Amino acid sequence: MTRLMKSVFLIVMLALAPVTAGAVQPDEILDDPVLEERARDLSKGLRCLVCRNENIDDSNAELARDLRLLVRERLVAGDTDDEVIEFVTDRYGEYVLLNPRTGGSNWVLWGAGPVMLILALLIGFTYLRRRSQATEDALSDDERSKLDEILNR
The missing domain is CATH 1.20.1070 (Rhopdopsin 7-helix transmembrane proteins)
Structure with missing residues (x-):
């Protein structure tokens, strides 16, 4: 019985693996693991403008890919996390934030x-x-x- 349960568990985990993998392509990943981790953290808070309530890391849309690349470009250029978020919101509006700000209008x-x-x-x-x-x-x-x-x- 234990062996059967292990086999079922393995099959379920293998079936769910593509779901949790995300949409980040190998050519998008930065060589510096610290910058890549920062990019992943920032991407989790940015909304895909095509898929609506999905972050850009999980979306396969072209615009989400462009946003992921833009975030990584800004990080490589030396921007802080706040500067990257400010740059993206200036360009696409506050709707791009999954958690909207509580200030202003x-x-x-x-x-x-x-x-x-x-x-x-x-x-x-x-x-x-x-x-x-x-x-x-x-x-x-x-x-x-x-x-x-x-x-x-």
Whole structure:
């Protein structure tokens, strides 16, 4: 039984290996392992503009390849990680970031959800309060006494 389980495990791992390999081509990999590691870390935070919610390391799109090469070119040129990210966002916009920044005009986007939730709760509370008052005020004295009589039985 143990040997069978090992064989199944090996088959599953071999089947999943291409999934985890990523899309980085061998000709893109830098000779310096430190720079390559920095490039991989930066690429994990950059969105493929073709595939949408996939980072450029996992995407096979041509634009993702161009972005990977651009990141590596900037690192080889001596840019810091922040300078590389700034260069890419200046060129492609903040949409290229998988984790958007929380400054500037993005505060509107970050704050819109909580503000809308609070506004919806206030509107709902006001509606329910007015509705309950309207049903109480809609009864005449005679109707109210009959209702009290029915409820007290």
